[in-house]
Amino acid sequence: MDRFVEGGQCLDYMWDIAADHPAGTYWYHPHYHTLTNAQVSGGAFGMLIIDDNQNDVNDWGSVDNEKILQISNTGSLMGNGVTRGNEIM
């Protein structure tokens, strides 16, 4: 099944996440073969986090002590001199 979105437009995705879905740090990206690299290089990706059951982690791993860092070199691949900084949030 393919869904299409025009450049500059938005598309909503909705999933039902099962209650027993494993927690973890994941990522999302488009996967239309032969265009994947171009689309990801254009910034179509991001981190996807399924939080832990807070009873399962010590204080250090709680949401309050969490930082997020997405590292990419996609800016250097755009060929237009644009570079994109990495961020800790």
Added chain:
Amino acid sequence: MCLAKILSIVNCTIRSQIEANKWYRLRTSVVTPDGGGGTVKFDESCTVYKVASDGVYHSNFTAQNGPSFVMTGASRADFAIKCTSGKFDIKLGNGVAAKIHADLFGTTSGAVSSGNDANDLGSPPSKPASLQVDANVMVPESNKKDIDLTGGFIGYTGSVNIEYGQTHEWVISQSGPHPFHLHLYHMLIVTPGGCGAHIEGEFYDTISSTEPWSVPCRSYPLYLNLFDFA
């Protein structure tokens, strides 16, 4: 909530301020579409453990310590990190990926370092049922495959049918700049001693089995077991 933690922007790099000598969880994702991946390197002033790979907790939080960690161009890692006071870089290869400013300020909490890292971090929670597997399970010869991705994944035309509940053991080689992955499904590394950046007995959903940073995979076949592939 997370945006409130951003305190300053320096030279277009957003700098994160943290409390010195306190443990934090740093969720990290590396995306390098050119396939290189590379080594994420922390400053020596920080104590860093990789506690999860590709979303799955390691079996022991303090088994893999830094300061350097090799990651594919599509890997994720959860790090437990604490730093002494100061300003430090996080690098990918030779480039600065981010900056940390660790300062002695604010209130402390139970996450402050006690000097015993293993006690501070505790034990990982139980793995989900789908990942509670026996690495020594007997794999039928018919379920053993050699997958050589020389020439790129698009050129690979092999197909494998897997029934739900079956265990397969695959040897992955030459996955090249496009690391091997199955989408959604994690794989247990069973190569004795691990393979490249991948640790024996841990789960990954993205595996690289070729140069430049997994050279041993050429001579040490990379085995993996698949579970709940449905």
